[in-house]
Amino acid sequence: MQKIEKLSTIQLAIVISSTIFGPYVLSFPQLIAQTADNAAPLMTVVGSCCAAFSLFVFTRLSQRFSDQTLLSYSQTVIGKLPALFANCIVFACFFITTALMFRQFGEVLSTVVFRKTPIEMSILMMLILVALSCRRNSIQFAYVHLFYWPFVIFPLLFLIFMSMKSVHFLNWLPVLGNEAPNWPLAILSTASLYLGSFIITMLLPITEKPARAMKSVMLGIAVSASLYLLLVLSTIGIYGVRETLLLIYPTLEMARSIAVGGDVIERMDALFIIMWVINVYTTMFSTYYITSITFSKLLKFQDHRLVTTLLIPFLFGVSLLPQDQFQLYRFSRIADESSYLFLTGYALLLWIVSVIRRKGGHSHG
Amino acid sequence: MMEWKSKYEAYMKKIHSSSSSNNSSLEGNQPRQLEASLENNLNMIHQHMNHYADLVVRQVMLDKRDAALLFLTSITDQKLIQEGIVAPMKSPFLSHELDLEMGKDSSKTLDPFEQVYRERVHANFGQRSSDWSVLLDLMMKGHTVLLIDGYAEGVTFNTRSIEKRSIEQPQTEQVIRGSRDGFIEQLETNLSLIRYRLQTADLVVETADLGTRSKSKTAVCYISGIANPDLVSEVMRRLSKIDIGGIIDAGYIEQFIEDQPISPFPQIQNTERADKTAAALLEGRIAILVEGSSFALIVPALFDQFFQTIDDYSERFLIASMLRFVRLMALIFSVFFPSLYVSVISYNPELMPTDFAVAIAGGRAGVPFPAMLEVLIMEASMEVLREATIRLPQMIGGALSIVGVLVIGQAAVSAGLSSPITVVIVALTTIGSFATPAYNAAIAMRMLRFPLIVLAGLFGLYGVMIGSIFIVNHLLYLESFGIPYLQSILTKKRAGIVDTIIRAPLWWMGKRPSYLYTIDDTRRGANTFQANFNKIFRPEETADAENRETQHDSAGHRDQ
Numbered sequence: 001m002q003k004i005e006k007l008s009t010i011q012l013a014i015v016i017s018s019t020i021f022g023p024y025v026l027s028f029p030q031l032i033a034q035t036a037d038n039a040a041p042l043m044t045v046v047g048s049c050c051a052a053f054s055l056f057v058f059t060r061l062s063q064r065f066s067d068q069t070l071l072s073y074s075q076t077v078i079g080k081l082p083a084l085f086a087n088c089i090v091f092a093c094f095f096i097t098t099a100l101m102f103r104q105f106g107e108v109l110s111t112v113v114f115r116k117t118p119i120e121m122s123i124l125m126m127l128i129l130v131a132l133s134c135r136r137n138s139i140q141f142a143y144v145h146l147f148y149w150p151f152v153i154f155p156l157l158f159l160i161f162m163s164m165k166s167v168h169f170l171n172w173l174p175v176l177g178n179e180a181p182n183w184p185l186a187i188l189s190t191a192s193l194y195l196g197s198f199i200i201t202m203l204l205p206i207t208e209k210p211a212r213a214m215k216s217v218m219l220g221i222a223v224s225a226s227l228y229l230l231l232v233l234s235t236i237g238i239y240g241v242r243e244t245l246l247l248i249y250p251t252l253e254m255a256r257s258i259a260v261g262g263d264v265i266e267r268m269d270a271l272f273i274i275m276w277v278i279n280v281y282t283t284m285f286s287t288y289y290i291t292s293i294t295f296s297k298l299l300k301f302q303d304h305r306l307v308t309t310l311l312i313p314f315l316f317g318v319s320l321l322p323q324d325q326f327q328l329y330r331f332s333r334i335a336d337e338s339s340y341l342f343l344t345g346y347a348l349l350l351w352i353v354s355v356i357r358r359k360g361g362h363s364h365g
Numbered sequence: 366m367m368e369w370k371s372k373y374e375a376y377m378k379k380i381h382s383s384s385s386s387n388n389s390s391l392e393g394n395q396p397r398q399l400e401a402s403l404e405n406n407l408n409m410i411h412q413h414m415n416h417y418a419d420l421v422v423r424q425v426m427l428d429k430r431d432a433a434l435l436f437l438t439s440i441t442d443q444k445l446i447q448e449g450i451v452a453p454m455k456s457p458f459l460s461h462e463l464d465l466e467m468g469k470d471s472s473k474t475l476d477p478f479e480q481v482y483r484e485r486v487h488a489n490f491g492q493r494s495s496d497w498s499v500l501l502d503l504m505m506k507g508h509t510v511l512l513i514d515g516y517a518e519g520v521t522f523n524t525r526s527i528e529k530r531s532i533e534q535p536q537t538e539q540v541i542r543g544s545r546d547g548f549i550e551q552l553e554t555n556l557s558l559i560r561y562r563l564q565t566a567d568l569v570v571e572t573a574d575l576g577t578r579s580k581s582k583t584a585v586c587y588i589s590g591i592a593n594p595d596l597v598s599e600v601m602r603r604l605s606k607i608d609i610g611g612i613i614d615a616g617y618i619e620q621f622i623e624d625q626p627i628s629p630f631p632q633i634q635n636t637e638r639a640d641k642t643a644a645a646l647l648e649g650r651i652a653i654l655v656e657g658s659s660f661a662l663i664v665p666a667l668f669d670q671f672f673q674t675i676d677d678y679s680e681r682f683l684i685a686s687m688l689r690f691v692r693l694m695a696l697i698f699s700v701f702f703p704s705l706y707v708s709v710i711s712y713n714p715e716l717m718p719t720d721f722a723v724a725i726a727g728g729r730a731g732v733p734f735p736a737m738l739e740v741l742i743m744e745a746s747m748e749v750l751r752e753a754t755i756r757l758p759q760m761i762g763g764a765l766s767i768v769g770v771l772v773i774g775q776a777a778v779s780a781g782l783s784s785p786i787t788v789v790i791v792a793l794t795t796i797g798s799f800a801t802p803a804y805n806a807a808i809a810m811r812m813l814r815f816p817l818i819v820l821a822g823l824f825g826l827y828g829v830m831i832g833s834i835f836i837v838n839h840l841l842y843l844e845s846f847g848i849p850y851l852q853s854i855l856t857k858k859r860a861g862i863v864d865t866i867i868r869a870p871l872w873w874m875g876k877r878p879s880y881l882y883t884i885d886d887t888r889r890g891a892n893t894f895q896a897n898f899n900k901i902f903r904p905e906e907t908a909d910a911e912n913r914e915t916q917h918d919s920a921g922h923r924d925q
Contacts (some may be wrong), residue, residue: 005849109827113712113825113826113827114824114825114827117824122827125824125831128829129455129831129834129835132835132838133834135840136842140841140842140849143841143851144838144841144850145856145906146855147837147841147851147855148837267715267716270713270715270716270826271716271826272829273826274826274827274829277827277830277831277834278830278834280833
């Protein structure tokens, strides 16, 4: 009895938000404070809007070709060879960002939890877990997100609400920042958090009502963006910008400072890190899935299962390339931001060309 | 003793003769067709079936013709054969029969088999054939074969009768509130238990034999207006692919038709309860029953079904929902408690309140092993104790459990083998796993805690989380007859969630589970929900709206 189940509007929103909401939860407040100073909350909002625009482009583009993935229709829009070249870059983007994300995850574990365990071990465990779960079709991919979504969202919400009492509103001021913030950089560093939203180009063919996909992706990004905003507001509110800059993982510090239920659980940080593992897992699962699908399409494989296994050693190798944590963060910033720019530009190009050449079906809306 | 000696010699002679003349097996030189002469037919039977101790050849005279009845005494109803077949055959001709015979020649040409069945025999007709294999197969199932001299044909009459135990309360699925009758080994009795609960012409029971040698009768039950035809055809397709010598139990079938054999989780539900089977059929599922097994298989089976009992539906819904929650908690206890304990003790003692951590450290002071090893030893001995008590007779089982409790409880602590808190953890885990109604689901969960304990010992909470993601992903990817195993939780329709974590009121569950794609998806009348909703939230309006004659006032008197 094989019925093809399709994703509903709400389910698509959940997948999008769980993909976007990723491992950067730990370091994002420090990152944004670095580039935007006191304007951090404002920049988060602006950056999210920017990311929402990219997502809008991805979705509109996919809706024109609602039964294909980007990798297939790009060939009909801009021709075989240019499309092949561009898709290679798409693959490279996700390959590098995924590898660096694995490394960042390993770094967090080595600094916070396993100080003596070699970083290779923690990376490899996660890598194999993610690779094994990627050997499934897109519907089962969505199920994984659906199941873990509450475990991604609620621990963080809980943490934010528990720490609300220590927020000093004065720390938020001035909203526009003390000096004019470095707008492009700040916006870019926020917007590149939402790289995973590219998954919509692969999920649209299996959604129930492609015409209503726009509503669901916007809902998804709104949920994640408001969580990021709440996070920035509470960290900046508690520690102030200057102190936030000194902390590598401000969110973890926040978790460490609260106690629940009359000190029954005295320190939340260990628990929070564990819930964060789920958060990391869902995001990496998405990016790994995009990577393997792209790669298998490039190689013209019918099945992406072989590719997921083949990618393990390469991803592992690349994830070990950065020498130290500072280099790692510099690399990953560059990789994320350039990937974001490329993907948005590429999608925009495809959209404009398809509109001009009248390719694809009916444009919805 | 002498008899056995002669039998032994005869058997050895048979083996030697068969090996010398090569492939002259029983089927090889057995004639396919009957012969006209009764003598020859009976000779053939005597020749080839002389080792059938319970074979009876009863010769009778029928209308001045020689006839013979063949049957096996062990699985036939002797009384029926004597009174329903032999006696009427021997009885003198009735007057009108005589008239017929004297008067009209046409009646003489009437087929004797037909005549016997129509006018004499009281047993049900089986089959008519001139093929030995067909007749013998039916005889093996308890039919009585009638052969008449001069005809190269035979007919069978159904005289099957098998010893059976009485219907008892199911041992493995006891309920507080629910019916007390469970399935037994006989398929016919089991089908009758289902049929009297579902007295509708839509209940379809399709039967066929399964197993090349056991020829076990297998029944597939579904309700034709509800069950999805694709699902029914899928079940039949999978059953048709089974090619095995014998089906001893429904579990044999289960292993051949499940989706993913390499999984600890059961993907097909089995039940001894007839009411549970009837409820499943009403939901749009399919039941498979087999002769000789007191369990029905229910497909498709999703994860949450293994945590539901029939009590849930007969009790008040609030209480039932609470009980479901308790079961869920017990499940989480039984899987995660030991591994969480190990990881907190070994890696994150700061998670506990200081006083408690100190107390635990004090308890563990004399224990020489690391926490992981300690918990593994205790859990393993608990499993051994559990396995040992299941098989023992009750008289010995009681004694054993007392010894086991002493060893695992008090003595282990005083001997310094484990800390008191470990005993508490092990006890909670074991009790928790017994709260799961389905034994096969509970044991799967219980076994999965061992790898989790090892992961916890090696990687702490991170290891537990990685292990849990593995298990959950496996559950997410698992399918039962093409339906995702956790579909009832992930489904987008409301009908899924109302019967999983909570048990909503019956009037709320108006639709059948959406993932079954039933033909008729409404369970209850369209306005049942609205009526009950109004009853709760707008009591004064409903009193006006409804027929006042059926209303009772608060004192319990009928309102006139």
